[in-house]
Amino acid sequence: MEIQHFTHAHPLKLVDSNQKDEVICSICEELCSSSSSTYGCMECKFFLHKSCMKSIPRQLINHRIHPCTLIFITFSYGFEECDCCGDYIVPRMKFSCEACDLNLRVKCALFPTIDSEDAKEIQHFFHPHTLALVHNDEEYGSEPRCVACAQICLATAPTFRCSRSCDHFFLHKSCFFKLPGKSVNIKHPFHPRHPLTITSLPYNDHIRTCDACCRGIDSTLLAYSCREYECKFNLHLDCYELLPSIRFSGHKHLLSLFEKTPDLSCHLCGENCCNFVLRCVPCDINIHLQCFPSAPKTIKHKCHLHPLILTKSPLEYELNSDEEEDEFYCDVCEQKRNQKELIYYCVECKFIAEVNCVVSQVLS
Incomplete structure (x- = not known):
């Protein structure tokens, strides 16, 4: 008793x-x-x-979030934030590493993980409910998409879904391992002023837009967001992985290469950037690839025998063609292409290469 x-x-x-x-x-x-x-x-x-x-154990060894041994501690005063989820630790008991000044609330420290092949249920800080393994024969609607990669969850790929009422929340098992072990104090050069938090909860006061690529963020997807009330800075998971690496003379920040950005204008020529753009996210500066001083106007690529010249599309022979617009292809990937996008072109052979198919050579 x-x-x-x-x-x-x-x-x-x-x-x-x-x-x-x-x-x-x-x-x-x-x-x-x-x-x-x-x-x-x-x-x-x-x-x-x-x-x-x-x-509940007295200590945790080889924890996924922290390599040191975490010791169970009770404390009777003060307020501490959990280094995993950012919430206050209540009711004043935690797992702690004193040497590294790391503190986890008990629920975050004991989250089930999917390190073992037979894990049937998991939980993580980015979602408030447990996630259950989806059985291959389970009916869960048409074409559910993973909240991390946005790809369709096929029956052949191990997938977890929310065990409660969040019908849209599906997560590939493989995508779980790519996510960070904590939600708070994640720093990124795109937003040096404040740390970012990974979240699955949509804002209620505005439509979220990725501040890196300027495309919308689906409310069902995970995203990196700034917690500062007036800031409202957001990043797609894919954009978070993209690090600045291109130097532009006279500018203090490195630039990043983005393939698709809507409604952005080049700061050098003033025209719309409908294809590749070099972008400084903190300063909101955009430069066409063809306007960038060090972008090569001619390249030699393994995809074609002759040199390829940077050219604006559409070409004259395309304009005079009777074919429909959606019937023009890239000769490298053999996929349909947008005629309005920049290309590398061989005049002699009428060979067309989309920039994204030869971009490794362009950046080198």
């Missing part, structure tokens, strides 16, 4: 079944249902499932 547990200074007494539906377990932070035995300290409003009491 009464237990002394290392997570709390006072003895914990068995909670009456009529009271369990009103209290929350301090370890898993789930409602103490009638199906599980619950112990608590009424004076401190501290409650634990019996199963959680048995399963």
Whole structure:
């Protein structure tokens, strides 16, 4: 009827079944249902499932978020933020690495992970609910998309979905490993003023737009966002991976190469950037690839015998053609191309290469 547990200074007494539906377990932070035995300290409003009491360890070794051993600690004063999710640590018990000044609330430290092949359910800081493994024969609607990569979740790829009411939340198992181990204090050169937080919760006050590529962010997808109220800076997961690497004489920041950006104008020529653009995200400066001083006007590429010349499309013979616009192709990838986009061209052979097919040679 009464237990002394290392997570709390006072003895914990068995909670009456009529009271369990009103209290929350301090370890898993789930409602103490009638199906599980619950112990608590009424004076401190501290409650634990019996199963959680048995399963919580005094230390964690080789944790996914932190390589050092994490020690369970209770503290009676002050407010600390969890270094995983950013929320305040309540009710003042944590897993900590004193040497590295790292503190995790118990729920974040004990998140189930998918390191093992037989994991059927996981949880992570970027979503409030557990994620359950989808069975290949399970019916879950037409063409669900992964919240990380936005690709369709096919039955052959191991996929997790929200076990609660978030019908849109699917995550490839492979995509999980590419996500960071913590949500807060993530710094990026695109936004040096404030740290970013990875989140799956859409804003209610405005439509989110990626400040790197200027394309919209689907409200169902994960994104990196700035928590500062007046800032509202956001990044696609893909854009977060893109680091500035191109130097422009006279500018303090490095530039990044973006393939598609809507409604941006080149700061050198004033024309719309409908294809590749070199962009300084913090300064919101855009430069056409053809306007960039060091961009080669002629390249030699393995895809063609002769040199290729940087050319504006459409070409004269294309304008005089009777073929429909969607019937023009890149001779490298043999895919349909937009006639309005920049190309590298061989006049002698009428060989056309899209910039993205030869971009490695262009940047070198």
